[in-house]
């Protein structure tokens with residue numbers, strides 16, 4: 001039993017699932033506030049805003065692209081901690097009518113993995129019903 005539990009913990013199954021529901025607020029204003037706090041703390045705000053295109057695409061547009069995708073959290077945490085190169089140069093203009101000024105995001109060293117996961121989950125919880133997608 002111990003081994004099974006340890007296995008589950010190491011896969012993150014026991015810890016992440018229940019935490020998710022509690023951690024992420026329901027209120028959109030609160031979600032936005034927490035995103036801004038983390039983005040300011042870890043320097044993301046230099047390049048990202050929730051709604052305005054800066055050097056990169058806005059978080060709400062990133063949310064629209066990844067919501068409902070099975071590995072969204074993992075993919076985005078990997079981009080933040082590892083770097084992301086030119087993914088948005090094509091889908092940005094084609095789907096959302098905007099192109100990030102910078103071609104790549106350097107790997108973000110200052111943000112710890114858990115905080116990266118937190119901001120990703122907050123980003124994915126943004127209301128994207130008004131984001132326009134070009135056909």
Ligand code: HEC
Pocket residue numbers: 039042043044045046047048055056057062075076079080084085086087088089100101102103104105106108111119
């Ligand atoms: C120096 C500018 C810069 C900083 C600082 C920066 N980003 Fe980015 N970010 C970008 C660019 C440019 C892209 C688009 C990369 C691409 O096209 O692959 C991007 C893409 C992303 C994506 C989408 C990745 C994907 O796989 O589609 C996420 C999520 C993201 N950034 C979150 C963050 C977070 C969180 C921080 C702070 C810890 C941060 N970024 C800091 C420039 C930046």
